Amino acid sequence: MSRHLSSQQFMHSFSIKLDKALNNLAMAQYPPDAMRVMRQFSSTEVANMLGVTEAYIRQLSLKGQGPEPEITSNGRRLYSVDQVLELRMYLAENGRKKWINPRRIEGEECQIIAVTNFKGGSSKTSTTIHLAHWLALRGYRVLAVDMDPQASLTSLHGALPGFDYRNGDTLYSAIRFEEPVPTSQIIHKTHIAGFDVICAGLELTEFETAVALEMRKNGGTSFLLRVAQALEQVADDYDIVLLDCAPSLNFLTLSSLTAATGVLIPVPAHMLDVDSTAKFLELAASYMQILDDAGASARWDFAKFLITKFQANDHPQANMQALMRQVFGEDLLLNAIANSTAVADALTWKQSLYEVQRARFSAPKTYDRAIESINAANLEIEGLITAAWGRDQ
Known part of the structure; x- marks a missing residue:
């Protein structure tokens, strides 16, 4: 019996249809001639x-x-x-407030924070975009780098002027082994002062093949330095760089973890998510051991777990939170990010909560609870950054 459905035809057909539908939706939200403006x-x-x-x-x-x-x-x-x-x-x-201008000073290194976990749906992108916007509004110079070929962080910015991932306008252009471009050429300004972005696209997957070929040709672990070397070119222009990693522990994620000065691991308080995180940590530890043996170990100022999508009145989640608190101890952030329809709605509009007027929500108190939990977590993370700089708390 011959099967009638062509796998290539099926995938290709719906790839085109879905891409067209999503482009139409994006154009409706942000037409090419529209200037995206931050609210007042x-x-x-x-x-x-x-x-x-x-x-x-x-x-x-x-x-x-x-x-x-x-x-x-x-x-x-x-x-x-x-x-x-x-x-x-x-x-x-x-004025007299010492840190009202929080930007780093001489002797304080640019903080590069990788947001990672190979469990999809753990709120890596939501965590990254809300932290990035919070820090920019606090006065820091922030660069967010989309490290995921699925490009969720990129899509949240609508139609960025001049951006086309199909023409090499992603981080891969700066980290490829042959003829890399200067990192400054792939940075895009956004509608928020102090917040820039490096976008992603499917070509990021080419890094995996390129690394395999490079290792076969020259051996060694030099590929681990590609992200660090690319970011070093622009580090003087920023206080904080956030890396929104892909939900996989591939070469690109390993290179990101090597470049990082700090790590955030978002984890929903669900059994499957925590179990997946345990496997992520086990696999990551084995890879890090290999890197240690090769003399390419990564060292961080901090690494913390962050509970996301949390519902305090959900008994199983409360029990899982207690378990995580017992296991992770001080390495689990005190503040959890609440599960909220307000966040889901804002992301549907391709915005963070900081971009949306409170009055736009039909239930403003839902917005209040969501923004309160996000602010608390972001403030705690900001404290980790300033502590790494050696500032008094």
Whole structure:
């Protein structure tokens, strides 16, 4: 009996159909001639970002000090993201708060943080984009690098001007062994001041083949340094680099872990996710042992587990959280990121929660709970970064 369905025809047909449908959806959300703009922030939000009182922000505005906000008909003061950064720098120059300008100074190395776990659906991309936006709004210079050929982080940015992964506009162009391009050529500015991105595409998979050929030809573990060498070219321009790794422990992920100064491992508090993480750690440990033996060991300032998609009122999840707390101890972040439809909705709109107006949600309290848990986790991670720089907490 001959089977009638061609595997190649099936895959190719639906690849084209789905790609066209998704492109149409992307064009509807962000047409090629559309300029994506970050929302404005109220004086209350700005005060929270800067760690000052709203009254102080209002007083500065009345005195004509710092950027001039937009004043609505009901007297609300609204600041653009560029004005928030301008105000931060103004206060850093004229105020008394030591770290209101948090950017690293001489002697503090660029922090490269790999967000990794080979369990799909562990919220790696959501964790990365919310942390990246948080840090940028806090005043840091942030570069997010999409290391996943599936390019979820990339797709969250809509239609970036000039980006086309089919024309080599991904990290692979900077880490390939033959004729790599300068890393600066593949960095894209975004609509958020202080936040840039390196995009991903299917060509990232070529790194696996290229490494295999390189090892056959020359041997050694030099491939592990490709990501580090590419990022070193632009490290002076950033305070923090976030690597959104693929859900696999391949050559590219190993190179990312070698480049990293810190690691975050998002883990939902479910049995299957925790079990998968155990296997990830076992496999990673075996690979790291091989690298240690080859004299190419990775050293980090910190490595932490982060519970994601957490529902505190779910008894099995609460039990799993207790187990993780017992096993991981201080290496499990104190704050968990809550499971929330608000996050899912925002990502559907190709935005983080920081980009969406609270009023857009039909249940604003759902947004409040979600942003509170994300802020708490991000603040804890920020503390790890500043501790690595040796700053007083």
